[in-house]
Amino acid sequence: MPATVIVGAQWGDEGKGKIVDLLAQHADLVCRYQGGPNAGHTIIVDGETFKLRAMPSGILSGKECVIGGGCVVDPEVLLEELDDLAARGVATEGLVYLSGNAHLIMPWHVAIDRASERRLGRLQIGTTRRGIGPAYADKAGRLGIRVQDLLDPKILRQKIEVALAEKNVWLERVYGVEPLDLDDVAARLEGLAQRLRPYVSDTSLLVDRALDDQRFVLFEGAQGTLLDLDHGTYPFVTSSNPVAAYAAVAFGIGPNRIDAVVGVSKAYVTRVGEGPFPTEIEGPNQERVRELGGEFGTVTGRERRCGWLDLVALRYAVRVNGITSLALTKLDVLSAFEELPVCVAYRLRDGSETRDFPAHQSDFHHAAPVYETLAGWAEPLDDVSSVDELPAAARAYVDFVERELRVEVSLIGTGAERERVLSPRGLEAVARP
Numbered sequence: 001m002p003a004t005v006i007v008g009a010q011w012g013d014e015g016k017g018k019i020v021d022l023l024a025q026h027a028d029l030v031c032r033y034q035g036g037p038n039a040g041h042t043i044i045v046d047g048e049t050f051k052l053r054a055m056p057s058g059i060l061s062g063k064e065c066v067i068g069g070g071c072v073v074d075p076e077v078l079l080e081e082l083d084d085l086a087a088r089g090v091a092t093e094g095l096v097y098l099s100g101n102a103h104l105i106m107p108w109h110v111a112i113d114r115a116s117e118r119r120l121g122r123l124q125i126g127t128t129r130r131g132i133g134p135a136y137a138d139k140a141g142r143l144g145i146r147v148q149d150l151l152d153p154k155i156l157r158q159k160i161e162v163a164l165a166e167k168n169v170w171l172e173r174v175y176g177v178e179p180l181d182l183d184d185v186a187a188r189l190e191g192l193a194q195r196l197r198p199y200v201s202d203t204s205l206l207v208d209r210a211l212d213d214q215r216f217v218l219f220e221g222a223q224g225t226l227l228d229l230d231h232g233t234y235p236f237v238t239s240s241n242p243v244a245a246y247a248a249v250a251f252g253i254g255p256n257r258i259d260a261v262v263g264v265s266k267a268y269v270t271r272v273g274e275g276p277f278p279t280e281i282e283g284p285n286q287e288r289v290r291e292l293g294g295e296f297g298t299v300t301g302r303e304r305r306c307g308w309l310d311l312v313a314l315r316y317a318v319r320v321n322g323i324t325s326l327a328l329t330k331l332d333v334l335s336a337f338e339e340l341p342v343c344v345a346y347r348l349r350d351g352s353e354t355r356d357f358p359a360h361q362s363d364f365h366h367a368a369p370v371y372e373t374l375a376g377w378a379e380p381l382d383d384v385s386s387v388d389e390l391p392a393a394a395r396a397y398v399d400f401v402e403r404e405l406r407v408e409v410s411l412i413g414t415g416a417e418r419e420r421v422l423s424p425r426g427l428e429a430v431a432r433p
Ligand code: GDP
Pocket: 008, 012, 013, 014, 015, 016, 017, 018, 039, 040, 041, 042, 043, 044, 293, 294, 298, 329, 330, 331, 332, 333, 412, 413, 414, 415, 416, 417, 420
């Protein structure tokens, strides 16, 4: 009963989509365990670009796809995505399962997300304004509406009424925007509910049975470790838990059923929005990495901040996720540089050096990177089709990462296309430990 978790090891956008897509070919079920429809995975198959938002990327390989209880789902966005896939000839019939415990993103969540970011002005968190944070907040506040509420029109309307009684006060009095109309919202949701009902499933039972039947289950997280609500760089985090252990929580299986954790990291680092970023590149090289790596948000188009590889942060990701092997993506982007600084430690305010990620935010805010400079390979990786063909300096870069983290690099990304991944041990061995 092999179960493998794929987790972002940095601040998200590590290229998880492509890695999941590849490993999914060896899986029977692909399960998304947290996040909402801001998580735009970009996957290029046969030259065609797919931007997935809620759907696990396994759908492109015809796998059974499960959206777990740790996710928040915008019913309208999910249906659009299903329609879009169908229009492009991707089969979804009988392949998509939606947990009844997942929470719904309701129109007031989107309205509040937008109004609240507008009100914060310069101090805004930089959310994607899709209502994800407010939906998670209501889940914790026990005011949330769940996917299973879609199964009963009467209950659905009652819950909308209760929630709107409070949310409309907020919308009008706090944010000064128009309130929402109960009949409108209820009618809209009932329309969506009719289409979504067939997908609602007991996903804990589904996954448990699959594992008992020796089927291979792949769990995919959205965002990344440093954006984790509990373990990330709070408050510049997401409102759910990307860390690998949350796959078990979200699906209602025991943590001991997870056999392997594949961390996905770029060969450098990017970060979106505000917050401390010790290895952020100074000068024109930042722009160069951004252009070469196409570091702009999939859904938002926002520019990503770019930095040199941070092994202190990555060591932390190995620790908090229990990463058993690493996928190092976008190595090709570094081909443009003669020299590559890699951060091996942080220098703290008191002058001391640490190789461990600081537990306290003030230490992290003031951490300065201690770099070791490795030689670049300064040649494209376009024609490299096996690890042995990598330029010596590129191999040395990968070896250095393995040594520093004491974790095997099992996959190396050398380009955006699906085929552009080197796997020294073969994909199946990585997917099915
Ligand atoms: P995700 O949310 O973690 O999947 O990240 P994104 O969807 O933002 O993916 C990152 C981008 O990098 C996508 O446009 C991918 O096609 C691209 N990508 C993934 N792996 C590689 C790689 O090894 N090299 C290059 N150049 N691009 C890659």
